[in-house]
Amino acid sequence: MQTFEPEAIDWPDTAGALRDRVRGVLADHGPLDPVLRANSWTKPDPEFSRRLGEADLLGMTWPREYGGHEASQLERYVVIEELLAAGAPVGAHWIADRQSGPLILRYGDEAMKRRWVPAIARGEAFACIGLSEPSSGSDLASVRTSARREGEGWVLNGQKVWTTGAHVAHFMIALVRTEPGSERQRGLSQFLVPMDTPGISVKPIIDLTGAHEFNEVFFENVGLSPDALLGTEGDGWAQATAELSLERSGPERYLSSMVLLLELIRVAGDDAGPSVRELAGRLAAEAWTLRLMSASVAAKLARGEDASLEATIVKDLGNSYEQAIPELVHRTVAMDLDGPDVLSMVTAYLLQVSPSFSLRGGTREIIRGIIARGLGLR
């Protein structure tokens, strides 16, 4: 059986300067909304993303030739950890910086790379993920949205759902069926679909808190040029699976409730009773362990090794951790959830949104099945 032993992380010498640079951008941006700091990687603020681009904090590991900064994976890790711990509104560029940019660099042709990658690194081009459909969630291989050849190009028809940020995105990376009559993983391809193409309509889905984060996206005879195909026709499944590894490995998978822990510690101050001390200590210790595990994944990726199993384990443990925090704080600290103080407001907000933490990016049941297979138990 395989084991996962987090390694001692050799943090880069530049870590301190990078953290200072992030704090400088945050200071220029001004005060953050105390509630929206929680789960901040789903909160879009295009102007903030542009400022990060100006400060060379996007596309950090990408080649300079395409607007990147040739930093290491651990340097990028330091930056995104700092942003998430502060609760910065990074939602606009998050998907493009995390997975779409790397995917285009890996599979895109030269024109696609030049058109999109530098714009992502400047914080001016945002992406959304077009995987889920009304009857294709966990069972992603049942995707039915199709692209058929017409003349030189393609015509796209179908529907995606739960598409985070489709209303602010400039393009979608969509997984669609290109081989008529094909089944399951065969006959799928990925396309880069500019969101302003005629025939696309984006309809908001409003969540429990009243927020508009995700959408339904409809494609009606959407004409795509031949160069919209990303990578190789028919290889969509393998490409999308590689994308999921990038999607599951980052610190956002355990830091979504971190501002609540920090607020708990701040409010408790030096006078905290034993139950609050015990909770703060336990949550801090778990955060430290998860950080080590998550950074180990970044270190492994930096060496060019396959870290998909470890990334999946971190996602499962991290989601359980970030999902448990609001419930534990609510149980331990006497509070009125309708109260105006920051601790109550953030707890109330996270109690509403945290059930989604173990759904997005693959549900807990599916993730555990993947882990069992990876460990040779299934």
Ligand SMILES: Cc1cc2nc3c(=O)[nH]c(=O)nc-3n(C[C@H](O)[C@H](O)[C@H](O)COP(=O)(O)OP(=O)(O)OC[C@H]3O[C@@H](n4cnc5c(N)ncnc54)[C@H](O)[C@@H]3O)c2cc1C
């Ligand atoms: C906040 C949020 C943001 C999202 N953003 C995006 C996005 O940007 N792009 C995108 O494409 N998708 C997005 N999704 C969709 C997400 O990927 C799907 O919700 C998820 O994959 C589950 O699919 P489903 O909702 O169709 O549920 P289903 O697949 O219908 O699952 C329902 C339940 O059945 C369980 N289940 C299903 N199959 C099995 C099985 N074989 N064994 C055991 N249990 C099983 C699941 O674990 C789940 O609990 C987002 C979802 C959320 C909550």
